[in-house]
Amino acid sequence: MALLLTLILTLILFIKPLVTYLTTKTLTKYYPPLNPLSNHTTLSYIYEHRHRFRTQRLYNKHLHHNHRIIRLSPTSLSIADPKAIPAIYGHGTPCVKDDVYALTKGTHTHFNMLNTISRDDHSRKRRMLANAFSTKNLQQWEYKIADKVERLLGKLDGMCIPPPSSSSSSSSSSSSSNALINGDGDEVDMRYWLNLFTVDAIADIGLSVKLGLLDKGSDEVVVDGEVVRYIECLHRGNRVSSWVIGASGWIGLLRGVSCVVSPYLREQWECGRRFGRVVRGLVDQRLGVQESGEKLSDFLGLDAGSDTTAIALTNVMYYLIKNPPSLEKLREEVSGALLGEEVAPYAKVRNLPYLKACLEESLRLSPPVSRGLERKTPPEGMYILGERIPGNVTVSVPTYAIHRDPEIFPDPEAFWPERWLEDDEKVKQMRAVFIPFSSGARACIGRNITFIEQQILVSTLVHRYEFELPSKGWMLEWEEAFNLWPGRMPVRIWRRDGYVIH
Template identity: 25%
Template sequence: MSTPIAAMVHEPLGLSLSVMKLVTAFIIAYCFLLRPFYNLYLHPLRKFPGPKLWAASRIPNAWMTVSGRSAQTVLDLHRKYGDVIRTAPNELSYVRADVWREVMGHRKSGQSENEKDQVHFAMFSNSIIGASREDHSGVRRILSHGFSARRMLEQQPLIRHYVDLLFKRLRENSAGGSQPLNVMEWFNYTTFDIIGDLAFGEPFGCLASSKLHPWVALVFKTVKQGNTLAAGRQLSPLATEIVTFFMGNTVAGQLRQHWSLVREKVAKRLSMTTERPDFIDSMTRKDKGNMTPEQIFENSNVLIIAGSETTATVMSFATYLLASHPHVMARATEEVRAAFRTESDIDLLNVQSLRYLLAVLDEAMRMYPAVPGSQPRITPPEGQVICGDFVPKNTLLGIWQGAIFRYPGNFALPDEFIPERWLGEDPRFAGDKNKAFEPFSYGSRNCIGKNLAYSEMRMILARLLFNYDILLEEQSKGWAENMKMYLIWEKPGLWVRLVPRITARSE
């Protein structure tokens, strides 16, 4: 009796084990043999050049994203394989000068646009960055009021107040040029205080306390974590769960804390009854349209990051490059000191006459763009012709600023800091393809704060050159080399000595 019973018990179990083994074998074969074989030899993108391993699986691309070396890696791949390469089974990267118009430009009547990839922008779906085509135009129309020329003039006293406070702190802490300063920190203090007041009606108090507000430090952490989550989402939902698990409760708690603070600050600003020329005012003006509470929260969050960290980053790189190239700094300094009789003459409007200083900023952004990575678009169901090649549906289209701005096919001497290339003075750069340079993106989704950012950066750098000679400290020589990038640059301290202008002349 025991033998038949045992057989009855174990037969289903044995069958189940066999099925499980078969399923497991199929999954392994699919993931490591069948799918890679299809991606390499049958996929519609198989004709595009690139490393075979990257074409077979998305894992190398994801690893690159979390490594912090993505911008340099993509540039190296383009130098090896050409101006259009395959960087994942369903993704292409371009460094052709006309690709901005091809990928992000307005389409002809009846043509579909290449929408933003919703997997990549999942955390920003209700903001101007990640909104769908249908929602974006309305959100941008509402926000554009806060960035108009008229509104910028109204905001100038507020901005100038914080710039004045910055230079007060620099004078207090530089000890006549004998005390080294981490100017990167001071730029961050200033831009976060300005954008905090413009977005929430109050600064973060960074300049007042001479240190980063705890929430600002949290912003940097959440951006880096968001970079890792984006890599996981591109792999698969399971990968996202695994990444989230390994990030742990601490990271999840930080993200919750971040969003809680955003909501708290927005609610506090909405409770104010005094009219002021800030972004919340623009988002709540009924004559411009209506934003949902969630849209106000998410757009406020985006404005804090996009309007502060990126501006401070460009100023940091510009300062480093100026201090590393004395002949460039001498020309920029001469232009500023010849243009203004007193420091109080330097404002958001007057700095627009400084052609060479603008060239310095553009060249700094060409070499070290504030957001060097890709903000991918995705082709529509009918596919799209990009730069003369048909690209099938659901293909990610990447334009890496860190690659296209340094690609030898676009710019002569691409790894050298030469602001004169933007002034039409040097015949060496007559063949440069300047239309490849779009540091604020392109088309209807370009950066809405471009004019404010340029004016703010020029005003601060002009006052810095008007007042000081900048000397790079030994510990910060080579500062920009081998710097890692996680959506934004992970920057170490930038240490300089600021020698007052009068002191410098008397030495």
């Protein structure tokens, strides 16, 4: 057994990386590696995973070492240059989605719109859904969003504190393992409640399923008699999958070994499988029968549709609370549009320029998908930034890094919504590199629904409540798996002047 293990480790750590290095050596000549393993093996992705925020580290490498192109693995390049966006993601690009997407479908035989590699298959699926995801058609579901907003308000009203006196300190904070409020009962984890909102909303919009998570104040769902923590299982499964997904060629082995050597990792993999069962169970509840694999596209909606919108909502609320002048300016705009409505009607807030600027500035600073979305060059190779990139090389533009190009976004670390309200030529330049939803034919089809949810909910929240973070210097932390998750966000909330808690 010991000899077999030694042989396996020798193969993994020495022989295969050496072969890969020799067969792809041409890339090493030109592009500096992200880490010591990047020249030799895709296991470099696992090396990077020890950092909770991998793309921030990549950004620092691009920025501080002044490298436009960095090697991520023997056959993968990160390219932080605005001109690379149309070359890699544009409608006329010869690039296709990288094989890593096919690995995300797991054991299912069906590809959904996110992970299909085939352009024809993607075009067919997108045509089927494009009309349903148009802003015009999504507006018919506004009543479902409004219903979830009302339920969230009912819960938040019950957790409001009396307005603090002017002499009260804003620096007090307390800690607790409770997911919802602290031991004193005066802090609300907004990240958790916003996630309950997005799960309830997308389940109702996409499947007409009433999960009732907001009413329960919990992410527990029951499918086929099994109680499953929806958000917890989604995050655990994505966390462990993201640990190995970039290590192409090793995924099956790494998954098997991790399940054997680590009970913790084995439980993470099982959580991911539980989430898959939840989605299939919810779809079956609605359809009543087992249809073809096409229904697994709902997995995409319940996963990406709930998680990324919750991330965006959490981030924009955080940035607004941290920047009181921006929050007050937004309140003035919203107050001028609303006439006593409890829930902001979409028709009244859809065209508010400062609201849109706040949402876009938050997406710029903290895009829900911060890494570069992987594409593969054609077999014959192609030119990017005037350099010839060999065929079948994975290329990507890191969203987090390109959104911080100081030539396009001055003072890039500042939350400054006003930048989106400058002259048209400047805004046009920014939009050309603004890719939180990717770009081109494979851009996110769900961007309309996430904006509708954000415009309605953010307007309602800032109009109704005051917010306070645990202390003036408190900072939100992020963890990167597939998505860039904000951590727990404890806030104290109270009704604004003119509102009465019923």
